[in-house]
Amino acid sequence: MSDWLPASPGACEAVAAPRAATLRAATWQQDAESLKIVRRRVFVEEQAVPEAEEWDAADATALHVLAVVDGRDPVGTGRLESCGKIGRVAVLREWRGAGIGAGIVRHLVNQATELGVESVYLHAQTAAAGFYRRLGFRAEGPVFDEVGIPHVRMRLGTERRDGNETGRHQHEEHPLDAR
Numbered sequence: 001m002s003d004w005l006p007a008s009p010g011a012c013e014a015v016a017a018p019r020a021a022t023l024r025a026a027t028w029q030q031d032a033e034s035l036k037i038v039r040r041r042v043f044v045e046e047q048a049v050p051e052a053e054e055w056d057a058a059d060a061t062a063l064h065v066l067a068v069v070d071g072r073d074p075v076g077t078g079r080l081e082s083c084g085k086i087g088r089v090a091v092l093r094e095w096r097g098a099g100i101g102a103g104i105v106r107h108l109v110n111q112a113t114e115l116g117v118e119s120v121y122l123h124a125q126t127a128a129a130g131f132y133r134r135l136g137f138r139a140e141g142p143v144f145d146e147v148g149i150p151h152v153r154m155r156l157g158t159e160r161r162d163g164n165e166t167g168r169h170q171h172e173e174h175p176l177d178a179r
Contacts, residue, residue, distance in 0.1 A: 019069050021076070021100050023107050026066040028059045034066055034074040035059075042090035049147045058087075065107045067091070067100045078104040080111050086122040105135055113158040120158060126150040 026035060036055075043049040058081050067076030078089035086108050091101045112120045124132045126143055129152055133139075137154035144151055 021067045021069050021095065021098070021103075022071070023065055023067050023076075023100075023103050025111075026064040026077070028062070028064060031064065031066055032059070034068070035064055035077050038066075038074050038077045038090050038092060039088055041092060043088075046093065047149065049149075053147050062087075063108070063111050065104050065111075067095075067104060069095075076100045076104055078108050080108045080120070084112055084117045084120045086112075086120050089122075101131065102135060105132070109156060109158060117158060119155055121153060121155040123151040124154050126152055129154065 028035065039054055040051070043054050044051050059079070062079040062081045064077060064079045066074055069075050075095040076089075076091040079087055081087065086105065089101060089104055089108075091104070109120055121140070122132065122137070123146055124137070124139075129139065132154050135156070137156045140153045140155055142152075144153075
């Protein structure tokens with residue numbers, strides 16, 4: 001199994017964890033309940049993000065990914081907006097450190113690549129900036145407040161299907177290339 005697989009609709013990817021978690025494409029229309037379980041626990045309950053600010057119009061149109069255990073129990077999620085913004089990356093506390101978050105981000109970056117998006121960006125909580133840096137993202141601009149939490153904008157170039165890189169220097173080594 002590669003940890004950098006095409007993320008076509010319905011594609012699944014196993015992630016190493018105490019019990020196997022599987023990543024799959026999700027939609028708000030079909031999977032809102034499962035997506036909300038994870039985001040409510042992580043953002044609303046753990047981080048005290050107001051629930052009214054957690055759900056937004058982008059949920060209906062974004063491409064989502066859902067990490068599930070035993071084929072049904074949601075443990076992680078993230079989304080990709082059409083503008084190339086990755087967001088709402090969340091993994092339940094008891095599943096952190098098992099590679100699920102990195103798998104979610106890779107899945108979303110791969111979806112962006114499949115769609116021809118030249119670079120993706122995200123608003124990383126400053127406490128998680130190192131995590132995204134290890135995945136190849138680079139900080140842009142100053143720290144700013146978002147829902148009462150310090151964030152920094154980060155960007156990553158993607159690789160086109162023809163193998164030519166976009167959004168970063170072609171000679172620059174990408175941490176996901178070392179497999």
